[in-house]
Amino acid sequence: MIEEGGRRKVAVIGGGITGLTAALRLAEAGFEVTVLESGSEVGGLATSFQIGGESLEKAYHHLFRTDVEILRLIDELGISECLEWHEGSLAIYRDGRTWPFMTAFDLLRFRPSSLLGRIRLGLTALRIKHRTEWRDLAGVAALQWMRSRCGESATRTVWEPLLRGKFSSHAEKVSMAWLWARLHIRSNSRDTGGGTEKLGYIRGGFAKLIAVLEGRLREGGVEILTSCRVTGIGTDGGGVRISYRGVSHVYDAAIFTGSNRVLANLIDKETQAAGLFAESLKLIDYLGAICLVFQTDQKLGDIYWVNVNEPGAPFLVLIRHTRLVPAQRYGGKEIYYLGAYVPQDGSRFKSGDVELVTEWFDYLQKMHPEFDRSRVEARHLFRFRDAQHVVDCDYAAKIPPYETPLKGLFLANFSQVFPEDRGTNFAVREGGKIASLVQQKFAR
Numbered sequence: 001m002i003e004e005g006g007r008r009k010v011a012v013i014g015g016g017i018t019g020l021t022a023a024l025r026l027a028e029a030g031f032e033v034t035v036l037e038s039g040s041e042v043g044g045l046a047t048s049f050q051i052g053g054e055s056l057e058k059a060y061h062h063l064f065r066t067d068v069e070i071l072r073l074i075d076e077l078g079i080s081e082c083l084e085w086h087e088g089s090l091a092i093y094r095d096g097r098t099w100p101f102m103t104a105f106d107l108l109r110f111r112p113s114s115l116l117g118r119i120r121l122g123l124t125a126l127r128i129k130h131r132t133e134w135r136d137l138a139g140v141a142a143l144q145w146m147r148s149r150c151g152e153s154a155t156r157t158v159w160e161p162l163l164r165g166k167f168s169s170h171a172e173k174v175s176m177a178w179l180w181a182r183l184h185i186r187s188n189s190r191d192t193g194g195g196t197e198k199l200g201y202i203r204g205g206f207a208k209l210i211a212v213l214e215g216r217l218r219e220g221g222v223e224i225l226t227s228c229r230v231t232g233i234g235t236d237g238g239g240v241r242i243s244y245r246g247v248s249h250v251y252d253a254a255i256f257t258g259s260n261r262v263l264a265n266l267i268d269k270e271t272q273a274a275g276l277f278a279e280s281l282k283l284i285d286y287l288g289a290i291c292l293v294f295q296t297d298q299k300l301g302d303i304y305w306v307n308v309n310e311p312g313a314p315f316l317v318l319i320r321h322t323r324l325v326p327a328q329r330y331g332g333k334e335i336y337y338l339g340a341y342v343p344q345d346g347s348r349f350k351s352g353d354v355e356l357v358t359e360w361f362d363y364l365q366k367m368h369p370e371f372d373r374s375r376v377e378a379r380h381l382f383r384f385r386d387a388q389h390v391v392d393c394d395y396a397a398k399i400p401p402y403e404t405p406l407k408g409l410f411l412a413n414f415s416q417v418f419p420e421d422r423g424t425n426f427a428v429r430e431g432g433k434i435a436s437l438v439q440q441k442f443a444r
Contacts, residue, residue, distance in 0.1 A: 082208055134419050
């Protein structure tokens with residue numbers, strides 16, 4: 001602990017965008033901040049790798065027009081000139097064909113659904129776009145709600161595959177409030193007066209944002225420790241005890257930004273309140289994610305984002321990254337993502353890399369018979385634990401508090417942004433919010 005009148009010491013556990021934003025705001029407010037990141041670099045789900053001579057995110061990223069929090073941060077960091085807006089495109093793969101899904105005419109041509117289903121689907125989407133209240137949807141199952149509004153045909157071909165692909169066996173209990181938020185954000189990321197969807201991407205990748213943010217932190221005196229795994233969290237007098245690298249350190253406050261499952265296993269159950277809090281964190285289920293990124297000289301379709309709604313498909317989405325960002329950035333090569341959310345204890349998450357890549361490329365060849373895997377010049381497979389929390393109809397009652405029962409320990413992660421979902425915009429927002437709460441604690 002520090003001497004009376006000295007700088008307050010705060011540990012930020014987790015170097016994703018939430019943690020880095022919190023560290024920035026606290027350092028600006030005069031706190032002595034240490035960021036503890038278990039990985040070899042900061043960035044969280046926005047960490048990057050090299051492909052085609054350029055940095056690219058391990059998990060696909062883009063920005064919406066409505067992402068005001070991260071857009072402000074980009075401007076604050078002085079890299080607004082690197083932010084580009086591109087025309088997005090969306091399609092659904094169903095019944096052995098890729099169906100464009102961007103306009104009212106595309107919807108009317110979506111023959112996997114009945115004509116009545118298509119009409120009801122369009123009317124429902126319009127209502128969702130203009131609906132601003134979501135609280136009465138929190139306890140309603142999304143599939144149940146969609147079946148009652150869109151009918152069985154549209155739900156079976158559009159919503160059910162998407163929710164099963166995203167949430168696996170949990171699909172039937174996902175809250176409609178969550179689905180409302182996803183659709184509301186996307187439908188409002190179009191040009192004024194309607195029209196094409198505009199999606200943002202940072203020239204040089206999100207690695208540029210992370211690098212500039214990290215540089216700003218180091219310039220401000222923030223200590224950043226990578227490859228630093230926290231092994232225990234408890235209390236020590238009026239402070240928080242954090243154990244890492246075989247030593248216990250005491251801070252005036254700590255912010256944990258990882259998953260609830262990890263926090264539940266780290267905190268000392270020294271009081272009944274701490275034990276009950278740990279058990280409450282375990283009520284939120286998580287799924288893992290897998291992303292396969294590959295480079296080729298082949299153009300597979302002309303759509304940026306294809307939702308794979310065919311029953312039995314091994315992945316949820318096919319993304320042609322270079323349909324959004326010019327291929328010239330990657331040496332003229334095409335860059336694709338294949339992605340899926342899967343149970344972390346399931347065979348697909350645990351399968352060998354060669355086995356999984358073979359299965360996914362086999363299915364991609366079914367979608368695009370012209371696909372020649374011998375022309376794949378590079379491929380990279382990434383697996384992420386606790387990538388998606390399950391937002392069921394009881395979720396609102398499970399959301400953990402920002403200030404935990406352990407004195408001085410705060411929590412900020414994606415499980416608290418309901419009805420919104422994961423995203424860099426909410427990461428920035430939550431980082432600022434938790435930093436404000438810590439400041440308020442010491443202003444009392």
